[in-house]
Amino acid sequence: MFSIEPSPRSANGAGGEAGSDMSEVVLQQAAPLSVAADRTRVLSRLALVDSLFRQVTRAAAVIVLVILGGVIVSLVYGSWPAMKAFGFGFLFSQSWNPVTENFGALPAIYGTVMTSIIAMLIAVPVGLGIAIFLTELCPYVLRRPIGTAIELLAGIPSIIYGIWGLFVLAPFLQSHVQPALIAAFGDIPVFSTLFAGPPYGIGMLTAGFILAIMVLPFIASISRDVFETVPLVLKEAAWGIGATTWEVTRYVVIPYTRVGVIGGVMLGLGRALGETMAVTFVIGNAHKISGSLLAPGTTISATIANEFTEAVGDLYTSALIELGLILFFITFVVLAIARYMLMRIEQKSA
Amino acid sequence: MSLYASRRSANSVATTLCWVAAIFGLAWLFVILGVLLYEGVRGLSPAVFSEMTPPPGSAGGLLNAIAGSLVMTAIGVAVGTPLGMLAGTYMAEYGRYTKLTMVVRFINDILLSAPSIVVGLFVYTILVHPMGHFSAISGAVALALLVVPVVVRTTEDMLLLVPGSMREAATALGAPRAHVVGKVAYRAAKAGLITGVLLAVARVSGETAPLLFTALNNQFWSTDLAAPMASLPVVIFQFALSPYKDWQQLAWTGALLITVAVLALSIAARALSAGRRKSK
Numbered sequence: 001m002f003s004i005e006p007s008p009r010s011a012n013g014a015g016g017e018a019g020s021d022m023s024e025v026v027l028q029q030a031a032p033l034s035v036a037a038d039r040t041r042v043l044s045r046l047a048l049v050d051s052l053f054r055q056v057t058r059a060a061a062v063i064v065l066v067i068l069g070g071v072i073v074s075l076v077y078g079s080w081p082a083m084k085a086f087g088f089g090f091l092f093s094q095s096w097n098p099v100t101e102n103f104g105a106l107p108a109i110y111g112t113v114m115t116s117i118i119a120m121l122i123a124v125p126v127g128l129g130i131a132i133f134l135t136e137l138c139p140y141v142l143r144r145p146i147g148t149a150i151e152l153l154a155g156i157p158s159i160i161y162g163i164w165g166l167f168v169l170a171p172f173l174q175s176h177v178q179p180a181l182i183a184a185f186g187d188i189p190v191f192s193t194l195f196a197g198p199p200y201g202i203g204m205l206t207a208g209f210i211l212a213i214m215v216l217p218f219i220a221s222i223s224r225d226v227f228e229t230v231p232l233v234l235k236e237a238a239w240g241i242g243a244t245t246w247e248v249t250r251y252v253v254i255p256y257t258r259v260g261v262i263g264g265v266m267l268g269l270g271r272a273l274g275e276t277m278a279v280t281f282v283i284g285n286a287h288k289i290s291g292s293l294l295a296p297g298t299t300i301s302a303t304i305a306n307e308f309t310e311a312v313g314d315l316y317t318s319a320l321i322e323l324g325l326i327l328f329f330i331t332f333v334v335l336a337i338a339r340y341m342l343m344r345i346e347q348k349s350a
Numbered sequence: 351m352s353l354y355a356s357r358r359s360a361n362s363v364a365t366t367l368c369w370v371a372a373i374f375g376l377a378w379l380f381v382i383l384g385v386l387l388y389e390g391v392r393g394l395s396p397a398v399f400s401e402m403t404p405p406p407g408s409a410g411g412l413l414n415a416i417a418g419s420l421v422m423t424a425i426g427v428a429v430g431t432p433l434g435m436l437a438g439t440y441m442a443e444y445g446r447y448t449k450l451t452m453v454v455r456f457i458n459d460i461l462l463s464a465p466s467i468v469v470g471l472f473v474y475t476i477l478v479h480p481m482g483h484f485s486a487i488s489g490a491v492a493l494a495l496l497v498v499p500v501v502v503r504t505t506e507d508m509l510l511l512v513p514g515s516m517r518e519a520a521t522a523l524g525a526p527r528a529h530v531v532g533k534v535a536y537r538a539a540k541a542g543l544i545t546g547v548l549l550a551v552a553r554v555s556g557e558t559a560p561l562l563f564t565a566l567n568n569q570f571w572s573t574d575l576a577a578p579m580a581s582l583p584v585v586i587f588q589f590a591l592s593p594y595k596d597w598q599q600l601a602w603t604g605a606l607l608i609t610v611a612v613l614a615l616s617i618a619a620r621a622l623s624a625g626r627r628k629s630k
Contacts, residue, residue: 046526046528046529049528050528053528054527056436058440058444058445058450060433060439061437061441061450062450063433063437064433064454064457064458064498064502068457070476071469074476075472075475077475078471078474125371126371127371127375129372130372132368133368133371133372134372137368137369138372146372148620150376151616153383155549155552155613155616156556156612157555157556157557157558157609157612158556159556159586159605160386162587162590163586163590163601163605164385164386167590213378216378217379220375244361246361246365247357247361250364274464274465274466274467274468275465276465276466276467277558277559277583277587280587281590301467301559305559308471308562309563324467324468331463331464335460335464339456339460
């Protein structure tokens with residue numbers, strides 16, 4: 001900092017006079033004091049900005065937690081009147097009568113769980129099949145395009161699936177598939193109840209099927225990512241001792257990635273349980289539990305979407321909010337398990 | 351020899367099933383897109399972009415719904431992005447190994463896939479109910495709450511990809527932490543951060559459930575944020591379930607518009623992050 005050397009510029013002497021040299025020396029001698037003062041000022045300002053920024057980011061992180069807390073608190077607060085009125089019986093009651101203000105969650109919970117089970121029964125095997133196809137069988141040229149297409153499809157809003165289900169899938173099932181199912185299983189004891197007519201088109205089976213198509217890309221792309229964490233050496237070793245592609249998948253890839261695959265499936269289940277729009281279109285919104293999968297039913301999210309804006313009376317609204325709380329609780333547990341399992345596979349691959 | 355044959359046949363059965371699964375799964379997805387394209391394009395006309403949503407049984411457009419969606423998405427993203435980015439910055443830059451970060455990461459991942467209708471209920475309880483009426487602003491808040499987890503996640507991931515040596519170099523030059531983050535880490539992760547915002551926009555632009563009982567719907571042109579406002583997804587929901595042919599056609603066209611927008615955003619996000627991934 002402190003220097004009485006003439007500056008290089010004037011030393012090069014492009015017409016530099018002695019006088020100007022002197023003035024520079026004087027200036028530079030005077031500099032340290034004011035620079036030091038500037039320095040402390042700047043440094044303290046920087047320190048302030050620094051700690052401020054740090055505190056602001058920290059506050060933002062805390063706000064994310066507060067949001068979750070707020071969601072839970074507000075749902076509990078909103079559903080308090082219904083909790084007081086119905087108690088735990090709310091969970092097991094089948095009635096849903098806005099006129100007498102008597103509400104129960106059982107049909108909605110049943111519908112939510114049932115449609116998700118149907119969705120998982122279809123989507124898990126197909127999704128895993130796609131993942132195995134993409135990692136083991138697909139020609140290399142096609143792997144990236146197909147993988148990308150599946151990831152893009154995972155981002156399509158659920159209302160698109162819903163409108164397609166309502167206008168295309170439901171009429172198709174009604175005229176072609178459901179009559180065949182009713183005829184085929186009509187004489188077999190258990191199945192005749194499961195597939196009892198009439199064919200409405202809309203109903204639990206249709207909703208489950210739409211959900212399956214919707215969560216399929218999730219399960220497929222997560223399982224593919226998880227399958228790709230398997231070290232190549234492990235697979236090569238298996239191939240080296242003469243294992244077939246299927247044996248490599250069955251005895252090397254799947255055991256290695258089991259936790260991650262279950263995590264991915266649970267994530268898909270979380271989506272299916274909470275899905276609103278795809279289901280609301282085709283579920284039929286009937287508050288009853290029916291043995292037949294072809295009959296209309298309802299799910300928690302479909303009930304809320306259909307009835308919330310039209311709900312009159314505090315108890316009605318409150319009952320719907322309590323349904324939301326139940327849904328949030330169920331999905332929270334499922335998603336927490338999913339994340340925990342995916343975290344474990346991430347640690348393994350790291 | 352029979353063991354060998356049975357292993358081979360098991361293999362061919364299993365691989366065939368995988369092929370079938372892949373074709374079956376992809377076929378449905380392409381059928382959906384195909385039908386959407388066919389039905390949606392049929393209804394495309396200048397009127398869609400220039401006229402308001404019609405009363406039952408007559409023709410019209412989607413102008414107010416498109417505008418409403420844009421306004422609420424813009425506000426939602428403008429509110430949610432800074433919050434998400436700051437939280438993500440804390441997690442990647444300041445408290446990378448703290449308890450708070452671990453908890454927030456876990457909670458954020460859950461919020462990321464939590465049912466969006468619950469977010470709608472939340473906003474209804476804290477905003478719509480006290481205000482006494484539905485409003486565009488509460489719809490925007492609901493969307494902002496869905497933007498936050500997406501942005502938090504991508505910001506953290508992208509900042510974690512920035513090599514520590516860059517931060518060390520900046521620190522060695524005497525730059526304070528805030529400058530290291532703002533002028534080095536953010537710049538290095540710029541493409542990734544923009545990707546996160548694009549993904550968030552794609553995520554919320556098709557969201558219907560949280561808008562149903564926050565912004566509700568509005569048949570007319572409205573710029574009043576305190577009043578109910580139309581949005582594409584809600585209009586699609588209402589029109590698709592109606593018995594009127596004109597309305598159903600508009601629902602298909604609206605669905606096509608949303609899908610095209612979402613796909614374009616996701617492809618743009620991918621193109622932006624493609625360079626990053628290669629360099630990794």
